[in-house]
Amino acid sequence: MLRVGLSGGIGSGKSTVAARLVELGAVLIDADRLAREVVEPGSPALAELVERFGPRIRTPEGALDRPALAQLVFGDEQARADLNAITHPRIGELTLERMAQAPADAIVVHDVPLLVENGYAANYHLVLIVDAPEHERVRRLEGRGLDAADARARIRAQATDEQRREAADVWLDNTGPVEELxxxxxxxxxxxxxxxxxGVRELRPAPRRPPLVVEPDPEWPRTARRLGARVLRAAGEAGMRIDHIGSTSVPGFPAKDVIDLQLSVRSMAEADGIADALAEAGFPPDSGCRGDNPHPVDPDPGHWVKRYHSSADPGRPVNLHLRVPGGPGWRTALLLRDWLRAEPEARADYLAVKRELSGRFAADEGVARYAEAKEPWFAAALPRARAWAERTGWTPPEL
Incomplete structure (x- = not known):
């Protein structure tokens, strides 16, 4: 099963996207619909709401008067918190029930207006955000009967574009004709x-791409934060720390379009214990790499052991390295990142090697051969990085 979070600001066109996904075969869980379901007449949630906000929020027929409730909670943080405390746990339980009822091979789309505001992004394999300019959203809302001032107030009470971009794996621009969307x-x-x-269902990583160096993408850091939050959620208490490593973690540095993450765990036994949870979250074990290659300066393979997972998402390559803190592989990944961030000459040297090798290898076997071809540079660079650490007093981040 693939869990997809769908959100967007009011008037963005989220419902249009949801309807199309259903036409294509998705199972839709509509948070707004569930929110209405949990407060139906006679429900415990409605009784609690009446006790908290008074009988005026109930119609003569015994249903929830949603406009009356909205007037009470809009702009009142405490009232909104009380409303959420009554309804959200019940909506959450109902959501889990509906997800459990979906087929094992379903693509479940969870339509959640406040996905970003409530911090739900890490719960999904992928988050889709639908967007449109504010003036267009206001025009659409006016067509539904809202006045412009009310429409703008509702828009500005929701998450900002920047907050939504932080959560978005896919940004769907609904500015043009609906046919384009x-x-x-x-x-x-x-x-x-x-x-x-x-890939998630079959525990199979996405096919590898040919190792090709591309210009730096300013989205790489944000992507790494988003993916790292999912990894930590899946790892639970076993996940001590997540770090963005590798070339995409060096600002402004050309690299393969692959996000490397390092998950710190207390032991390889714990790493093995969370393998299934990571796979279910979209990061299955990758048999193509069982552990680190020892460097010539430290040839003991036992010092460099790790577990390795990759992304099942064909749209976002990820290498996930699980290592025990303090080991040389764990330390070296962080040292090389910070050394390259700090030293322009080191970046220039490394980039020359990367550009020479870029595009030389095909996807099949190419990634391993690309890595092997860089090993001589790493063997020579590691003493330089260690000397830099000694000179500057560099230490790894605290756990």
Whole structure:
């Protein structure tokens, strides 16, 4: 099963995307619909709301008067917190029930208006955000009967564009004709969601891409934060720390479009114990790499052991390295990152090697051969990095 979070600001066109995904075969769970379901007449939640906010929020027929409740909670943080405390746990329980009822091979789309505001992004394999300019959203809301001032107030009470971009794996721009939006959703379904679901279900990493160095992407750090939050959630108490490592962690540095993450765990036994949870979260074990290669300066393979997972998402390559803190592999990954961040000459040297090797190898076996071809540079660079650490007093981050 693939869990997809869908959100967007009011008037963005989220419902249009949800409807198209259902047409394509998705199982939709609509948070707004569940929110209405838990406060139906006679429900315990409605009784609690009446006790908290008074009888005026109930219609003569015994139903919840939603506009009356909205007037009481809009702009009142405490009232909104009380409302959420009554309704959210029940909505959460109902959501889990509906997800459990979906087929094992389903792509479940959870339509949540406040996904970003409530910090739910790490719960999903992928988050889709639908967006449109504010003036267009106001125009759409006016068409639904809201006045412009009310529409703008509601928009500004929700998450900002920057907050949504932090959560978004996919940003769907609904500025142009609806046909363009639907075509983009169709491509997303066939090229990413369907193969991603299959990879999660079959515990199979996405096919590797040829090792090709590209220009730096300013989204890499944000992507790493988002993926790291999912890894930590899946790892639970076993996950001590997540770090963005590798070339994409060096600002402004050309690299393969692959996010490398290092998850710190107390032991390899704990790493093995969370393998299934990581796989279910979209990061299955990758048999193509069982552990680190020892460097010539420290040839003992026992010092460099790790566990290795990759992403099942064909749209976002990820290498996930599980290591025990304090080991040379763990320390070296952090040292080389920080040394490259600090030393322009080191970056220039490394980039020359990367550019020379870029595009030389095909996808099959290419990643391993690309890594092997860089080993001589790393063997020479590691003493330089260690000397820099000694000179500057560098130490690894605290756990």
């Amino acid at each position: 639907l075509a983009e959703v169709d491509r997303l379904w066939s090229e990413r969601l369907v193969p991603f679901e299959r």
